[in-house]
Amino acid sequence: MRNPTGRQLRFGTELRKLRERAGLSSTEAGQLLGIKQAQVSNMEAGRVGVSPERVRTIACRYDCSDKPLIEALSYMTSERTRGWWEQYRELLSSSLVDLAELEHHALSLRDSTTARIPGLLQTREYALEIFRQAVTELSPPDIEHRLSFRIKRQAILFREEAPTPYEAIIHEAALRMKVGGSAVARAQLQHLLDMSDRDHITLRVITFDAGAYPGSGQSIHYAHGPVPQLDTVYLDQAHGLAFLDAEAQLHKYRTLFDRVAAVALAPKKTRDLIHNVMREL
Template sequence: MPSRKAPTARQRRLGTELRRIRERTGLSLTEAAAMLGTDRTTISNVESGRFGVSADRVRAWAGQYRCPDDAYVDALAEMAAERINGWWDDYRGDLSNKGLDLAEMEHHAVAIRSVQIMYIPGLLQTEDYTAAVFGESVPPPSPARGRRLVSHRLRRRDVLDRPDLTSCLFLVHESALRMVYGDAGVARGQLDYLLKQSERENVTVRAILFAAGGFPYASSSASYIYGAVPQLDTVQTDTSTGSGFQDSETSLENWRAALDRTEEKALDPESSRDFIRHIAQQV
């Protein structure tokens, strides 16, 4: 098994899931190694994502661990069989690994549910708005890096054209809708683009008004990325200190509940479009 220099979040996730299956059986690394006819170092390296693993081996290990969920095992085997270099790899070395990992996760998502507090969702941003947002970074990016950041974010929008992406729900707070990045022309263009994208068959935009009051995790923006099976869901969070990923069973359960409660406070799609038009007229 060749060692990976820098495993992606998705590759690490495969190893994490294999560790979770092993731990559910109560097996230690030493006990699992004896059962599988390998050594504990190999298992540890696979579970950490440092070593790759074949689809056949995933199935063999899951069988030895007596995992009863065939759909789960099939999804893990499919992850192991992936041999693609996605468009995001063109940006490796220029952008943060977390940004590339997010693009990869979105590429494999079956659905996305997002709540955004201070920014228009990245998948629904215009080029001018994106450039203005990155222009507010401290320190600001160099012109060359700024262009790469904008290019990467715009490429992420392609995920909305995938026929197997069943649905994208974007809960957008009034703060994000009213916040002006760039100038009034950029803001109006962004709101017009948001309205246009909300008419897509697989895109729903719902506004959360100031008057709706508080809701869970109101200080954090997040995207709940649905995997092939529920066990492979992932939450990507954005805070003032940076981006992160959560995939523990408890975290996923909490975020689903939080998004459900937040969605209850949002306007319906048509009322949301009316509200966005109202704000656009005021800019």
């Protein structure tokens, strides 16, 4: 049996949340559904497939009347295609592969970064320099795998039909760092300007003059699902990516992101600032 993907794990987590809201143990849920407790546990661990019809039956037995959530969960289990990211499953950490899957299915994405340009907006040369400076030195093949993976992730912003709406808030510090030297940094800034011309991309900058602000020093990544309960926050940490989906956590980071956005420049002023930084390089 293959290990469940991040999306399959999330689906199982949501089934568990439905059961817990109903006040049922896994044994009681099995009795109610006419299946063994082990099967309930396997479904909640994302290890077995669940049909859309079974999802609706489970929701009914658990007295869940949230139709948008039920339909969203039904769609999650009916969409079982494994995407391009699976070819990297043996090459990169599972959290990185799960990130690409999450981004692919997200209805929209929001990023707030301080010291680096967000990965979805990095040029190849900028990303290459970032990987070369990794604390744990990467071999040339590892660098190439990470680089190709990062570039492929960006495809969601270039789809001809329904490209993913994306909002990026970047601190001025990231704009002024000469990652890879002046030429690479200038090309990266030009790429930001080019991407900000796209209707589905909103780019805003927090200036040094803004001073301290909520969440300063922290990178925040927020993926919107088909319903708010299926949103996901992912954080870059020293040991890798951490995915958060508890209701209280989602509320906290929605609020935090809105407060960060409140101190950022408007898109036009952002473009003006980027032009100024380019002239100073």
